[in-house]
Amino acid sequence: DVKVTQSSRYLVKRTGEKVFLECVQDMDHENMFWYRQDPGLGLRLIYFSYDVKMKEKGDIPEGYSVSREKKERFSLILESASTNQTSMYLCASSSGPDTQYFGPGTRLTVL
Amino acid sequence: RKEVEQDPGPFNVPEGATVAFNCTYSNSASQSFFWYRQDCRKEPKLLMSVYSSGNEDGRFTAQLNRASQYISLLIRDSKLSDSATYLCVPEGDNQGGKLIFGQGTELSVKP
Numbered sequence: 001d002v003k004v005t006q007s008s009r010y011l012v013k014r015t016g017e018k019v020f021l022e023c024v025q026d027m028d029h030e031n032m033f034w035y036r037q038d039p040g041l042g043l044r045l046i047y048f049s050y051d052v053k054m055k056e057k058g059d060i061p062e063g064y065s066v067s068r069e070k071k072e073r074f075s076l077i078l079e080s081a082s083t084n085q086t087s088m089y090l091c092a093s094s095s096g097p098d099t100q101y102f103g104p105g106t107r108l109t110v111l
Numbered sequence: 112r113k114e115v116e117q118d119p120g121p122f123n124v125p126e127g128a129t130v131a132f133n134c135t136y137s138n139s140a141s142q143s144f145f146w147y148r149q150d151c152r153k154e155p156k157l158l159m160s161v162y163s164s165g166n167e168d169g170r171f172t173a174q175l176n177r178a179s180q181y182i183s184l185l186i187r188d189s190k191l192s193d194s195a196t197y198l199c200v201p202e203g204d205n206q207g208g209k210l211i212f213g214q215g216t217e218l219s220v221k222p
Contacts, residue, residue, distance in 0.1 A: 031208040042214035043155070043198075050208065090154055094208045097143050102154035 002027045004103035006091055012109045019078040021106050023091030029101075031094045032074035034058075034066065036087040037105075043090065049074055081110045114138060115213035117199050123219045128189045132216045134182045134199030141201040141211075144175055146184050149196045149215065158184075158197070189220045 045058030
């Protein structure tokens, strides 16, 4: 059974703080993804990675960076959190152009 | 034109009804197609893949029309537990397994 875990279910941070969201998958998947989901806007791709140390910008990368030092782990970093980054963050992994498996999500609130 | 267009709903139907969701996509190069289901405050989960010949899984039937760039999902004999948001998901660019998630169609099945 594929398992994707995220470090926190709920997180509250202050404006200007550096925020780390961690994602770990246990299926040896090459591809990993970070999305944010907002009401009325659906899932929007922030960054993705198709190999260790590789990263590609998605549709809305501004204000975010990522790190993939190990195959199973993909981190999303908010360098200086802002209130417009309050959202649900979802991590996913996949093997090739195939089904993506999602983690439970992190609901981030930036005050 | 949006990459994926779905009627957001909500579709309010009685138990036992048949309901159909439609979706159009803009990338004619997409090869893989999926329907995902997302329950309230949960992560998206794969409902079914969509094959070019159409496919059925119990009460669920998916159809693909490549010429019209159109995907459909039919749910027969609706159950209360079918209440969720249904996301139409064609493959994105052939790069790192990207998928393009539609905003989803909300279904509410009433007793």
